[in-house]
Amino acid sequence: MSRVRGPNSALTEFLRERGIDALAIRQRYEEAQREQGEGGQNDGAAQEGITEEDGVVTVSSATSSRNSRRQSSEPAARVRSRVSKKKKRDAEDEDDELILDRIARPKPGQIEFCAECNNRFTVTAYSKPARDGGEGLLCHSCGSKYAQEEKKQKKTQISSRKKRKSVAAALLDKQDVMVPKLQDLCIKLIARYIDDVDMLGDIGEVNMDKIARILSRNRSLKDNTVRLFLVPSVKQLRFWDCSNLCSDSYKLIASFCPQLESLVLSMCGQMTDEVLDYFTEKLEHLHAIAFNGAFLIRNPCWINFFTKRGSQLTSVAISNTLRFDRTALQALVDNCADTLEELSLSRVGNIFAADLPLLLKLTKLISLEISYMRDALTDDVIIDILKLIGPQLITLNLDDCDTLSDRVLLEGIRPYCGKLQNLSLGLGENFTNEALATLFRDWEINNGLINVSLMRCTKVGDEGVQALIEHSAKTLVILNINSVYSLTDSTFHLLATSECEFLSQLDIGFVHCVGDKEVEMLSERCPSLQLIEAYGNIRITEVAKMKPGVRLIGRQSDTI
Numbered sequence: 001m002s003r004v005r006g007p008n009s010a011l012t013e014f015l016r017e018r019g020i021d022a023l024a025i026r027q028r029y030e031e032a033q034r035e036q037g038e039g040g041q042n043d044g045a046a047q048e049g050i051t052e053e054d055g056v057v058t059v060s061s062a063t064s065s066r067n068s069r070r071q072s073s074e075p076a077a078r079v080r081s082r083v084s085k086k087k088k089r090d091a092e093d094e095d096d097e098l099i100l101d102r103i104a105r106p107k108p109g110q111i112e113f114c115a116e117c118n119n120r121f122t123v124t125a126y127s128k129p130a131r132d133g134g135e136g137l138l139c140h141s142c143g144s145k146y147a148q149e150e151k152k153q154k155k156t157q158i159s160s161r162k163k164r165k166s167v168a169a170a171l172l173d174k175q176d177v178m179v180p181k182l183q184d185l186c187i188k189l190i191a192r193y194i195d196d197v198d199m200l201g202d203i204g205e206v207n208m209d210k211i212a213r214i215l216s217r218n219r220s221l222k223d224n225t226v227r228l229f230l231v232p233s234v235k236q237l238r239f240w241d242c243s244n245l246c247s248d249s250y251k252l253i254a255s256f257c258p259q260l261e262s263l264v265l266s267m268c269g270q271m272t273d274e275v276l277d278y279f280t281e282k283l284e285h286l287h288a289i290a291f292n293g294a295f296l297i298r299n300p301c302w303i304n305f306f307t308k309r310g311s312q313l314t315s316v317a318i319s320n321t322l323r324f325d326r327t328a329l330q331a332l333v334d335n336c337a338d339t340l341e342e343l344s345l346s347r348v349g350n351i352f353a354a355d356l357p358l359l360l361k362l363t364k365l366i367s368l369e370i371s372y373m374r375d376a377l378t379d380d381v382i383i384d385i386l387k388l389i390g391p392q393l394i395t396l397n398l399d400d401c402d403t404l405s406d407r408v409l410l411e412g413i414r415p416y417c418g419k420l421q422n423l424s425l426g427l428g429e430n431f432t433n434e435a436l437a438t439l440f441r442d443w444e445i446n447n448g449l450i451n452v453s454l455m456r457c458t459k460v461g462d463e464g465v466q467a468l469i470e471h472s473a474k475t476l477v478i479l480n481i482n483s484v485y486s487l488t489d490s491t492f493h494l495l496a497t498s499e500c501e502f503l504s505q506l507d508i509g510f511v512h513c514v515g516d517k518e519v520e521m522l523s524e525r526c527p528s529l530q531l532i533e534a535y536g537n538i539r540i541t542e543v544a545k546m547k548p549g550v551r552l553i554g555r556q557s558d559t560i
Helices: 010-017 022-043 064-073 076-104 140-172 182-192 205-217 247-256 273-282 299-312 326-336 356-361 379-392 406-416 433-440 462-472 489-496 516-525
Strands: 046-053 056-063 111-113 120-122 236-239 262-266 288-292 315-321 342-348 367-371 395-397 422-424 451-453 478-480 505-507 531-533 551-553
Touching: 205 236, 247 273, 273 299, 299 326, 326 356, 356 379, 367 379, 379 406, 406 433, 433 462, 462 489, 489 516, 516 531
Parallel strands: 236 262, 262 288, 288 315, 315 342, 342 367, 367 395, 395 422, 422 451, 451 478, 478 505, 505 531, 531 551
Antiparallel strands: 046 056, 111 120
16 A cells, blocks of 8 residues: 655644544534534524544534523623633634535546536536535536636726726816817827837827827837927927936927927936036027026026127026025026016025026016025015015016015005006915905906916915905906815805806815805806816715816825
Protein backbone atom coordinates (compact mmCIF):
# COMPACT_ATOMS: atom_id res chain seq x y z
CA MET A 1 0.00 0.00 0.00
CA SER A 2 1.38 3.35 -0.97
CA ARG A 3 2.22 5.70 1.88
CA VAL A 4 2.59 8.77 -0.35
CA ARG A 5 0.18 11.49 0.78
CA GLY A 6 -0.55 14.84 -0.78
CA PRO A 7 -0.65 18.19 1.02
CA ASN A 8 -3.46 18.66 3.53
CA SER A 9 -5.12 21.72 4.93
CA ALA A 10 -4.96 22.63 8.62
CA LEU A 11 -8.63 21.66 8.99
CA THR A 12 -8.03 18.19 7.49
CA GLU A 13 -5.13 17.54 9.86
CA PHE A 14 -7.18 18.78 12.83
CA LEU A 15 -10.04 16.38 12.07
CA ARG A 16 -7.75 13.42 11.37
CA GLU A 17 -5.83 13.82 14.65
CA ARG A 18 -9.07 13.60 16.59
CA GLY A 19 -10.44 10.65 14.69
CA ILE A 20 -13.29 12.61 13.17
CA ASP A 21 -14.75 10.98 10.08
CA ALA A 22 -16.52 13.22 7.56
CA LEU A 23 -19.27 10.69 6.81
CA ALA A 24 -19.98 10.07 10.49
CA ILE A 25 -20.17 13.80 11.15
CA ARG A 26 -22.62 14.25 8.31
CA GLN A 27 -24.86 11.36 9.56
CA ARG A 28 -24.87 12.62 13.13
CA TYR A 29 -25.57 16.14 11.91
CA GLU A 30 -28.58 14.95 9.89
CA GLU A 31 -29.84 12.96 12.90
CA ALA A 32 -29.50 16.07 15.06
CA GLN A 33 -31.47 18.06 12.52
CA ARG A 34 -34.26 15.45 12.53
CA GLU A 35 -34.32 15.37 16.34
CA GLN A 36 -34.48 19.14 16.43
CA GLY A 37 -37.48 19.12 14.09
CA GLU A 38 -39.29 16.50 16.20
CA GLY A 39 -38.47 18.32 19.43
CA GLY A 40 -39.76 21.61 17.99
CA GLN A 41 -43.14 19.97 17.29
CA ASN A 42 -43.47 18.43 20.77
CA ASP A 43 -41.79 20.80 23.23
CA GLY A 44 -40.97 23.99 21.32
CA ALA A 45 -37.56 25.11 20.05
CA ALA A 46 -34.73 22.69 20.84
CA GLN A 47 -31.20 23.63 21.75
CA GLU A 48 -28.42 21.63 20.14
CA GLY A 49 -24.62 21.46 20.22
CA ILE A 50 -21.76 19.36 18.88
CA THR A 51 -19.29 18.20 21.54
CA GLU A 52 -16.31 15.92 21.57
CA GLU A 53 -15.31 13.30 24.14
CA ASP A 54 -12.28 10.95 23.71
CA GLY A 55 -12.09 11.79 20.01
CA VAL A 56 -15.74 10.93 19.32
CA VAL A 57 -18.18 13.55 18.10
CA THR A 58 -21.68 13.42 19.63
CA VAL A 59 -24.78 15.54 19.18
CA SER A 60 -26.80 16.55 22.30
CA SER A 61 -30.09 18.37 22.58
CA ALA A 62 -32.17 19.79 25.40
CA THR A 63 -35.59 21.36 25.21
CA SER A 64 -36.10 24.99 26.04
CA SER A 65 -38.67 24.09 28.72
CA ARG A 66 -36.11 22.01 30.65
CA ASN A 67 -33.60 24.88 30.44
CA SER A 68 -36.17 27.33 31.74
CA ARG A 69 -36.93 25.09 34.78
CA ARG A 70 -33.22 24.84 35.55
CA GLN A 71 -32.68 28.57 35.22
CA SER A 72 -35.58 29.35 37.54
CA SER A 73 -33.95 27.34 40.34
CA GLU A 74 -30.43 28.77 39.89
CA PRO A 75 -28.99 32.09 41.11
CA ALA A 76 -29.00 34.98 38.68
CA ALA A 77 -25.21 35.02 38.30
CA ARG A 78 -25.20 31.37 37.32
CA VAL A 79 -28.02 31.99 34.87
CA ARG A 80 -26.06 34.78 33.20
CA SER A 81 -23.06 32.47 33.00
CA ARG A 82 -25.14 29.79 31.33
CA VAL A 83 -26.60 32.33 28.88
CA SER A 84 -23.13 33.51 27.85
CA LYS A 85 -22.01 29.90 27.44
CA LYS A 86 -25.07 29.23 25.32
CA LYS A 87 -24.25 32.18 23.03
CA LYS A 88 -20.71 30.90 22.72
CA ARG A 89 -21.95 27.43 21.81
CA ASP A 90 -24.34 28.92 19.24
CA ALA A 91 -21.44 30.73 17.56
CA GLU A 92 -19.43 27.55 17.61
CA ASP A 93 -22.39 25.70 16.09
CA GLU A 94 -22.48 28.18 13.19
CA ASP A 95 -18.77 27.63 12.57
CA ASP A 96 -19.34 23.89 12.72
CA GLU A 97 -22.09 24.16 10.14
CA LEU A 98 -19.75 26.02 7.78
CA ILE A 99 -17.11 23.34 8.31
CA LEU A 100 -19.63 20.60 7.67
CA ASP A 101 -20.88 22.27 4.51
CA ARG A 102 -17.34 22.53 3.23
CA ILE A 103 -16.65 18.90 4.11
CA ALA A 104 -19.91 17.76 2.52
CA ARG A 105 -19.15 19.48 -0.80
CA PRO A 106 -18.27 16.90 -3.47
CA LYS A 107 -14.56 16.71 -4.26
CA PRO A 108 -13.01 17.00 -7.74
CA GLY A 109 -13.17 13.69 -9.57
CA GLN A 110 -16.47 12.58 -8.05
CA ILE A 111 -19.55 11.91 -10.17
CA GLU A 112 -22.56 14.11 -9.43
CA PHE A 113 -25.88 15.04 -11.00
CA CYS A 114 -26.36 18.62 -12.22
CA ALA A 115 -28.78 20.60 -10.06
CA GLU A 116 -30.13 22.30 -13.19
CA CYS A 117 -30.35 19.69 -16.00
CA ASN A 118 -29.91 16.52 -13.86
CA ASN A 119 -27.17 15.17 -16.17
CA ARG A 120 -24.21 13.23 -14.80
CA PHE A 121 -20.90 15.09 -14.75
CA THR A 122 -17.48 14.92 -13.16
CA VAL A 123 -16.88 17.47 -10.42
CA THR A 124 -13.91 19.81 -10.91
CA ALA A 125 -12.43 22.61 -8.84
CA TYR A 126 -14.30 25.06 -11.08
CA SER A 127 -17.76 23.52 -10.73
CA LYS A 128 -20.24 26.20 -9.73
CA PRO A 129 -22.88 25.80 -7.00
CA ALA A 130 -26.57 25.79 -7.83
CA ARG A 131 -28.19 29.19 -8.32
CA ASP A 132 -30.41 31.00 -5.81
CA GLY A 133 -28.99 29.09 -2.83
CA GLY A 134 -30.08 25.66 -4.09
CA GLU A 135 -28.31 22.42 -3.19
CA GLY A 136 -25.84 20.66 -5.45
CA LEU A 137 -23.52 21.71 -8.24
CA LEU A 138 -23.90 22.66 -11.89
CA CYS A 139 -22.42 20.80 -14.82
CA HIS A 140 -19.97 22.51 -17.14
CA SER A 141 -22.57 23.58 -19.75
CA CYS A 142 -25.01 25.01 -17.17
CA GLY A 143 -22.17 26.69 -15.28
CA SER A 144 -20.83 28.25 -18.50
CA LYS A 145 -24.28 29.55 -19.41
CA TYR A 146 -24.69 31.29 -16.07
CA ALA A 147 -21.08 32.51 -16.16
CA GLN A 148 -21.85 34.34 -19.40
CA GLU A 149 -24.90 35.93 -17.81
CA GLU A 150 -22.78 37.03 -14.85
CA LYS A 151 -20.24 38.56 -17.23
CA LYS A 152 -23.01 40.50 -18.98
CA GLN A 153 -24.33 41.72 -15.63
CA LYS A 154 -20.84 42.83 -14.61
CA LYS A 155 -20.38 44.66 -17.93
CA THR A 156 -23.72 46.39 -17.42
CA GLN A 157 -22.70 47.40 -13.90
CA ILE A 158 -19.35 48.70 -15.14
CA SER A 159 -20.95 50.68 -17.97
CA SER A 160 -23.52 52.12 -15.55
CA ARG A 161 -20.74 53.09 -13.18
CA LYS A 162 -18.80 54.74 -16.01
CA LYS A 163 -21.90 56.62 -17.08
CA ARG A 164 -22.44 57.90 -13.54
CA LYS A 165 -18.81 58.96 -13.42
CA SER A 166 -19.06 60.79 -16.74
CA VAL A 167 -22.18 62.60 -15.57
CA ALA A 168 -20.51 63.60 -12.31
CA ALA A 169 -17.32 64.65 -14.10
CA ALA A 170 -19.29 66.75 -16.56
CA LEU A 171 -21.10 68.43 -13.68
CA LEU A 172 -17.83 69.24 -11.96
CA ASP A 173 -16.47 70.64 -15.25
CA LYS A 174 -19.64 72.76 -15.57
CA GLN A 175 -20.68 71.00 -18.75
CA ASP A 176 -23.83 69.33 -19.99
CA VAL A 177 -24.05 65.61 -20.64
CA MET A 178 -25.48 65.41 -24.12
CA VAL A 179 -24.68 64.09 -27.58
CA PRO A 180 -21.45 65.93 -28.48
CA LYS A 181 -20.96 67.80 -31.70
CA LEU A 182 -18.99 66.05 -34.42
CA GLN A 183 -16.53 68.91 -34.31
CA ASP A 184 -15.92 68.42 -30.58
CA LEU A 185 -15.48 64.68 -31.07
CA CYS A 186 -12.85 65.33 -33.72
CA ILE A 187 -11.08 67.80 -31.45
CA LYS A 188 -10.98 65.27 -28.60
CA LEU A 189 -9.71 62.60 -30.95
CA ILE A 190 -6.93 64.88 -32.18
CA ALA A 191 -5.98 65.73 -28.61
CA ARG A 192 -5.96 62.04 -27.69
CA TYR A 193 -3.57 61.11 -30.49
CA ILE A 194 -1.72 64.39 -30.61
CA ASP A 195 1.67 62.64 -30.69
CA ASP A 196 0.75 61.02 -34.02
CA VAL A 197 -0.50 64.20 -35.70
CA ASP A 198 1.98 65.74 -38.11
CA MET A 199 0.17 69.00 -38.83
CA LEU A 200 -3.14 70.49 -37.70
CA GLY A 201 -3.50 72.78 -40.67
CA ASP A 202 -5.92 75.68 -40.84
CA ILE A 203 -8.60 74.72 -38.29
CA GLY A 204 -9.19 78.18 -36.83
CA GLU A 205 -8.05 79.87 -33.64
CA VAL A 206 -11.14 78.83 -31.67
CA ASN A 207 -10.57 75.12 -32.32
CA MET A 208 -6.84 75.49 -31.74
CA ASP A 209 -7.63 77.01 -28.37
CA LYS A 210 -9.96 74.09 -27.51
CA ILE A 211 -7.25 71.58 -28.32
CA ALA A 212 -4.72 73.54 -26.28
CA ARG A 213 -7.09 73.52 -23.29
CA ILE A 214 -7.60 69.76 -23.50
CA LEU A 215 -3.85 69.14 -23.76
CA SER A 216 -3.22 71.44 -20.80
CA ARG A 217 -5.82 69.62 -18.73
CA ASN A 218 -4.15 66.28 -19.50
CA ARG A 219 -0.61 67.62 -19.06
CA SER A 220 0.03 66.65 -22.69
CA LEU A 221 1.43 69.97 -23.93
CA LYS A 222 5.04 69.01 -24.54
CA ASP A 223 7.99 69.99 -26.66
CA ASN A 224 6.85 67.84 -29.58
CA THR A 225 3.16 68.83 -29.45
CA VAL A 226 3.59 72.58 -29.02
CA ARG A 227 4.94 72.81 -32.57
CA LEU A 228 1.51 71.92 -33.96
CA PHE A 229 0.10 75.25 -32.77
CA LEU A 230 2.86 77.41 -34.15
CA VAL A 231 1.41 78.88 -37.34
CA PRO A 232 2.98 82.04 -38.82
CA SER A 233 -0.38 83.79 -39.20
CA VAL A 234 -1.63 83.16 -35.64
CA LYS A 235 -2.14 86.29 -33.55
CA GLN A 236 -3.22 84.78 -30.23
CA LEU A 237 -1.84 81.83 -28.24
CA ARG A 238 -3.03 80.63 -24.86
CA PHE A 239 -1.22 77.72 -23.21
CA TRP A 240 -2.65 76.94 -19.77
CA ASP A 241 -0.06 74.41 -18.63
CA CYS A 242 3.48 74.89 -19.85
CA SER A 243 5.14 72.85 -17.12
CA ASN A 244 6.49 70.30 -19.62
CA LEU A 245 7.99 72.86 -22.02
CA CYS A 246 11.70 73.52 -22.04
CA SER A 247 13.21 76.94 -22.75
CA ASP A 248 13.89 76.09 -26.41
CA SER A 249 10.19 75.39 -26.98
CA TYR A 250 9.33 78.88 -25.73
CA LYS A 251 11.73 80.32 -28.28
CA LEU A 252 9.92 78.46 -31.05
CA ILE A 253 6.81 80.48 -30.24
CA ALA A 254 8.58 83.70 -31.16
CA SER A 255 10.35 82.11 -34.15
CA PHE A 256 7.26 80.65 -35.82
CA CYS A 257 4.65 83.25 -34.78
CA PRO A 258 6.12 86.69 -35.48
CA GLN A 259 2.62 88.23 -35.86
CA LEU A 260 1.63 87.29 -32.30
CA GLU A 261 -0.34 90.01 -30.50
CA SER A 262 -1.63 88.25 -27.38
CA LEU A 263 0.27 85.57 -25.42
CA VAL A 264 -0.86 83.66 -22.32
CA LEU A 265 1.64 81.28 -20.69
CA SER A 266 0.52 79.62 -17.46
CA MET A 267 2.71 77.46 -15.21
CA CYS A 268 5.71 78.57 -17.23
CA GLY A 269 8.31 77.69 -14.61
CA GLN A 270 11.03 76.87 -17.17
CA MET A 271 10.79 80.23 -18.88
CA THR A 272 14.14 82.01 -18.44
CA ASP A 273 15.68 85.44 -18.99
CA GLU A 274 16.97 84.26 -22.35
CA VAL A 275 13.42 83.38 -23.44
CA LEU A 276 11.96 86.75 -22.46
CA ASP A 277 14.83 88.54 -24.19
CA TYR A 278 14.04 86.52 -27.31
CA PHE A 279 10.36 87.55 -27.05
CA THR A 280 11.50 91.14 -26.70
CA GLU A 281 13.51 90.92 -29.90
CA LYS A 282 11.13 88.91 -32.11
CA LEU A 283 7.55 89.75 -31.06
CA GLU A 284 7.24 93.28 -32.38
CA HIS A 285 3.43 93.27 -32.45
CA LEU A 286 2.84 92.00 -28.92
CA HIS A 287 0.35 94.10 -26.93
CA ALA A 288 -1.03 91.69 -24.29
CA ILE A 289 0.87 89.27 -22.03
CA ALA A 290 -0.10 87.02 -19.14
CA PHE A 291 2.72 85.09 -17.46
CA ASN A 292 1.82 82.82 -14.53
CA GLY A 293 4.68 81.24 -12.62
CA ALA A 294 7.62 82.78 -14.50
CA PHE A 295 9.68 82.78 -11.33
CA LEU A 296 13.06 82.39 -13.06
CA ILE A 297 12.91 85.78 -14.79
CA ARG A 298 14.90 88.42 -12.95
CA ASN A 299 14.40 92.16 -12.68
CA PRO A 300 16.96 93.29 -15.32
CA CYS A 301 15.19 91.16 -17.90
CA TRP A 302 11.75 92.57 -16.94
CA ILE A 303 13.17 96.08 -17.17
CA ASN A 304 14.59 95.40 -20.63
CA PHE A 305 11.27 93.96 -21.82
CA PHE A 306 9.18 96.90 -20.59
CA THR A 307 11.71 99.41 -21.88
CA LYS A 308 11.57 98.04 -25.44
CA ARG A 309 7.95 96.82 -25.66
CA GLY A 310 6.15 98.78 -22.97
CA SER A 311 4.90 101.52 -25.28
CA GLN A 312 2.73 99.01 -27.18
CA LEU A 313 1.38 96.98 -24.23
CA THR A 314 -2.29 97.41 -23.33
CA SER A 315 -2.66 94.43 -20.98
CA VAL A 316 -0.16 92.97 -18.49
CA ALA A 317 -0.85 90.10 -16.05
CA ILE A 318 1.94 88.76 -13.84
CA SER A 319 1.38 86.22 -11.10
CA ASN A 320 3.20 83.75 -8.86
CA THR A 321 6.70 85.13 -8.79
CA LEU A 322 9.05 86.54 -6.17
CA ARG A 323 11.50 88.15 -8.62
CA PHE A 324 9.28 90.99 -9.75
CA ASP A 325 9.92 93.89 -7.38
CA ARG A 326 9.76 97.69 -7.21
CA THR A 327 12.36 98.27 -9.95
CA ALA A 328 10.45 96.10 -12.42
CA LEU A 329 7.18 97.82 -11.47
CA GLN A 330 8.83 101.19 -11.96
CA ALA A 331 9.90 100.16 -15.48
CA LEU A 332 6.38 98.98 -16.25
CA VAL A 333 4.85 102.25 -15.08
CA ASP A 334 7.38 104.49 -16.83
CA ASN A 335 7.07 102.74 -20.20
CA CYS A 336 3.41 101.66 -20.26
CA ALA A 337 1.69 104.71 -18.77
CA ASP A 338 0.32 105.96 -22.09
CA THR A 339 -1.12 102.64 -23.32
CA LEU A 340 -1.81 100.25 -20.42
CA GLU A 341 -5.51 99.62 -19.81
CA GLU A 342 -5.45 96.34 -17.86
CA LEU A 343 -3.07 95.43 -15.05
CA SER A 344 -3.16 92.27 -12.94
CA LEU A 345 -0.68 91.57 -10.14
CA SER A 346 -1.41 88.40 -8.17
CA ARG A 347 0.85 86.69 -5.65
CA VAL A 348 3.77 88.91 -6.56
CA GLY A 349 5.67 88.56 -3.33
CA ASN A 350 8.12 91.48 -3.52
CA ILE A 351 5.61 94.27 -4.09
CA PHE A 352 4.67 96.15 -0.91
CA ALA A 353 2.38 98.98 0.15
CA ALA A 354 5.16 101.56 -0.35
CA ASP A 355 5.46 100.46 -4.01
CA LEU A 356 1.81 100.73 -5.07
CA PRO A 357 1.71 104.55 -5.29
CA LEU A 358 3.71 104.06 -8.50
CA LEU A 359 0.42 102.96 -10.08
CA LEU A 360 -0.89 106.50 -9.82
CA LYS A 361 0.86 107.20 -13.14
CA LEU A 362 -1.29 104.61 -14.95
CA THR A 363 -4.14 106.99 -15.65
CA LYS A 364 -5.68 104.95 -18.49
CA LEU A 365 -6.43 101.83 -16.44
CA ILE A 366 -9.95 100.44 -16.76
CA SER A 367 -9.17 97.07 -15.12
CA LEU A 368 -7.09 96.60 -11.97
CA GLU A 369 -6.31 93.46 -9.98
CA ILE A 370 -4.14 93.41 -6.88
CA SER A 371 -4.92 90.06 -5.31
CA TYR A 372 -3.31 87.76 -2.74
CA MET A 373 -0.81 90.47 -1.83
CA ARG A 374 -1.74 91.39 1.72
CA ASP A 375 1.52 93.24 2.36
CA ALA A 376 0.72 95.61 -0.52
CA LEU A 377 -2.85 96.52 0.44
CA THR A 378 -3.67 99.36 2.81
CA ASP A 379 -6.74 101.56 2.97
CA ASP A 380 -4.90 104.79 2.17
CA VAL A 381 -3.07 103.39 -0.88
CA ILE A 382 -6.20 101.85 -2.44
CA ILE A 383 -8.31 104.95 -1.77
CA ASP A 384 -5.67 107.16 -3.41
CA ILE A 385 -5.58 104.91 -6.48
CA LEU A 386 -9.39 104.86 -6.73
CA LYS A 387 -9.53 108.62 -6.48
CA LEU A 388 -7.42 108.81 -9.63
CA ILE A 389 -8.66 105.92 -11.81
CA GLY A 390 -11.96 105.08 -10.11
CA PRO A 391 -14.18 107.18 -12.42
CA GLN A 392 -13.14 105.11 -15.48
CA LEU A 393 -12.60 101.75 -13.72
CA ILE A 394 -14.76 98.85 -14.97
CA THR A 395 -13.10 95.92 -13.16
CA LEU A 396 -11.66 95.88 -9.63
CA ASN A 397 -10.27 92.73 -7.99
CA LEU A 398 -8.93 92.96 -4.42
CA ASP A 399 -9.16 89.28 -3.43
CA ASP A 400 -7.49 88.22 -0.18
CA CYS A 401 -7.87 91.75 1.11
CA ASP A 402 -8.29 91.11 4.83
CA THR A 403 -5.94 94.03 5.56
CA LEU A 404 -8.52 96.45 4.13
CA SER A 405 -11.40 97.93 6.10
CA ASP A 406 -14.81 99.49 5.43
CA ARG A 407 -13.04 102.72 4.44
CA VAL A 408 -12.24 101.27 1.01
CA LEU A 409 -15.95 100.64 0.43
CA LEU A 410 -17.23 103.97 1.71
CA GLU A 411 -14.35 106.35 0.86
CA GLY A 412 -12.97 104.68 -2.26
CA ILE A 413 -15.48 102.60 -4.22
CA ARG A 414 -18.75 104.42 -3.44
CA PRO A 415 -17.75 108.00 -4.29
CA TYR A 416 -15.45 107.31 -7.26
CA CYS A 417 -16.33 104.03 -9.05
CA GLY A 418 -19.46 105.02 -10.93
CA LYS A 419 -18.68 102.86 -14.01
CA LEU A 420 -17.69 99.76 -12.08
CA GLN A 421 -19.20 96.52 -13.44
CA ASN A 422 -17.00 93.76 -11.99
CA LEU A 423 -16.13 93.75 -8.28
CA SER A 424 -14.31 91.00 -6.39
CA LEU A 425 -13.69 91.32 -2.67
CA GLY A 426 -13.02 87.65 -1.85
CA LEU A 427 -11.66 86.86 1.62
CA GLY A 428 -12.43 90.41 2.73
CA GLU A 429 -13.05 89.34 6.30
CA ASN A 430 -13.01 92.89 7.69
CA PHE A 431 -15.81 94.26 5.51
CA THR A 432 -18.92 94.56 7.64
CA ASN A 433 -22.56 94.03 6.86
CA GLU A 434 -23.47 97.65 7.56
CA ALA A 435 -20.73 99.09 5.34
CA LEU A 436 -21.67 96.87 2.39
CA ALA A 437 -25.32 97.86 2.77
CA THR A 438 -24.30 101.53 2.83
CA LEU A 439 -22.18 101.04 -0.31
CA PHE A 440 -25.08 99.73 -2.41
CA ARG A 441 -28.02 101.58 -0.90
CA ASP A 442 -28.89 104.62 -3.03
CA TRP A 443 -25.67 104.27 -5.05
CA GLU A 444 -26.97 106.51 -7.79
CA ILE A 445 -23.76 107.10 -9.74
CA ASN A 446 -23.52 103.37 -10.53
CA ASN A 447 -26.06 101.72 -12.82
CA GLY A 448 -25.53 98.17 -11.52
CA LEU A 449 -22.82 95.50 -11.26
CA ILE A 450 -22.51 92.50 -13.56
CA ASN A 451 -20.06 90.25 -11.74
CA VAL A 452 -19.74 90.32 -7.92
CA SER A 453 -17.73 88.07 -5.60
CA LEU A 454 -18.13 88.30 -1.82
CA MET A 455 -16.57 84.89 -1.20
CA ARG A 456 -15.71 84.38 2.47
CA CYS A 457 -16.67 87.86 3.53
CA THR A 458 -17.67 86.33 6.84
CA LYS A 459 -18.91 89.53 8.52
CA VAL A 460 -21.41 90.19 5.74
CA GLY A 461 -25.02 89.10 6.21
CA ASP A 462 -28.54 89.58 4.91
CA GLU A 463 -28.54 93.37 5.02
CA GLY A 464 -25.45 93.81 2.83
CA VAL A 465 -26.30 91.14 0.25
CA GLN A 466 -29.93 92.26 0.02
CA ALA A 467 -28.77 95.83 -0.62
CA LEU A 468 -26.58 94.48 -3.45
CA ILE A 469 -29.56 92.58 -4.91
CA GLU A 470 -31.85 95.59 -4.74
CA HIS A 471 -29.22 97.74 -6.43
CA SER A 472 -27.99 95.36 -9.16
CA ALA A 473 -30.77 92.78 -9.65
CA LYS A 474 -31.44 93.84 -13.24
CA THR A 475 -27.77 93.68 -14.27
CA LEU A 476 -26.27 90.79 -12.27
CA VAL A 477 -24.90 87.92 -14.35
CA ILE A 478 -22.50 86.20 -11.91
CA LEU A 479 -22.85 86.24 -8.11
CA ASN A 480 -20.47 84.49 -5.70
CA ILE A 481 -21.51 84.44 -2.04
CA ASN A 482 -19.63 81.28 -1.15
CA SER A 483 -19.07 80.92 2.62
CA VAL A 484 -21.12 83.97 3.58
CA TYR A 485 -22.29 81.92 6.54
CA SER A 486 -24.74 84.24 8.28
CA LEU A 487 -27.19 84.55 5.37
CA THR A 488 -30.77 83.38 5.88
CA ASP A 489 -33.39 82.13 3.43
CA SER A 490 -34.92 85.62 3.25
CA THR A 491 -32.01 86.72 1.02
CA PHE A 492 -32.73 83.95 -1.46
CA HIS A 493 -36.45 84.69 -1.49
CA LEU A 494 -35.53 88.28 -2.36
CA LEU A 495 -33.14 87.08 -5.08
CA ALA A 496 -35.84 84.86 -6.58
CA THR A 497 -38.42 87.64 -6.62
CA SER A 498 -36.20 90.52 -7.82
CA GLU A 499 -36.45 89.87 -11.57
CA CYS A 500 -32.82 88.86 -11.99
CA GLU A 501 -33.38 88.18 -15.66
CA PHE A 502 -29.67 87.99 -16.57
CA LEU A 503 -28.34 86.00 -13.58
CA SER A 504 -26.64 82.93 -15.09
CA GLN A 505 -24.12 81.72 -12.47
CA LEU A 506 -24.61 81.54 -8.72
CA ASP A 507 -22.14 80.18 -6.15
CA ILE A 508 -23.83 79.46 -2.80
CA GLY A 509 -21.33 76.94 -1.46
CA PHE A 510 -21.26 76.54 2.33
CA VAL A 511 -24.30 78.78 2.78
CA HIS A 512 -26.07 76.32 5.04
CA CYS A 513 -29.48 77.98 5.08
CA VAL A 514 -30.04 76.95 1.45
CA GLY A 515 -31.90 73.69 0.80
CA ASP A 516 -33.84 71.94 -1.94
CA LYS A 517 -36.72 74.40 -1.69
CA GLU A 518 -34.53 77.46 -2.25
CA VAL A 519 -32.59 76.13 -5.25
CA GLU A 520 -35.81 74.92 -6.88
CA MET A 521 -37.31 78.39 -6.42
CA LEU A 522 -34.21 80.07 -7.90
CA SER A 523 -34.24 77.64 -10.81
CA GLU A 524 -37.85 78.46 -11.63
CA ARG A 525 -37.77 82.23 -11.19
CA CYS A 526 -34.39 83.20 -12.66
CA PRO A 527 -34.95 82.71 -16.41
CA SER A 528 -31.27 82.90 -17.47
CA LEU A 529 -29.84 80.75 -14.67
CA GLN A 530 -27.51 78.05 -16.01
CA LEU A 531 -25.25 77.04 -13.12
CA ILE A 532 -25.64 76.77 -9.34
CA GLU A 533 -22.57 75.73 -7.32
CA ALA A 534 -23.55 74.30 -3.94
CA TYR A 535 -20.47 72.65 -2.48
CA GLY A 536 -20.78 72.01 1.24
CA ASN A 537 -24.57 72.52 1.42
CA ILE A 538 -25.79 69.34 3.06
CA ARG A 539 -29.44 70.43 2.87
CA ILE A 540 -29.32 70.32 -0.94
CA THR A 541 -29.94 66.73 -2.03
CA GLU A 542 -30.51 64.73 -5.19
CA VAL A 543 -34.25 65.27 -4.64
CA ALA A 544 -33.97 68.91 -5.77
CA LYS A 545 -35.62 69.32 -9.16
CA MET A 546 -33.96 71.73 -11.57
CA LYS A 547 -35.65 73.00 -14.69
CA PRO A 548 -34.04 71.96 -18.00
CA GLY A 549 -30.87 73.89 -18.73
CA VAL A 550 -29.90 74.51 -15.07
CA ARG A 551 -26.91 72.57 -13.69
CA LEU A 552 -26.64 72.09 -9.95
CA ILE A 553 -23.19 70.89 -8.90
CA GLY A 554 -21.54 70.26 -5.55
CA ARG A 555 -24.15 68.02 -3.93
CA GLN A 556 -22.90 65.03 -1.98
CA SER A 557 -24.68 62.81 -4.50
CA ASP A 558 -22.59 64.31 -7.35
CA THR A 559 -19.65 61.97 -6.77
CA ILE A 560 -17.30 60.36 -9.25
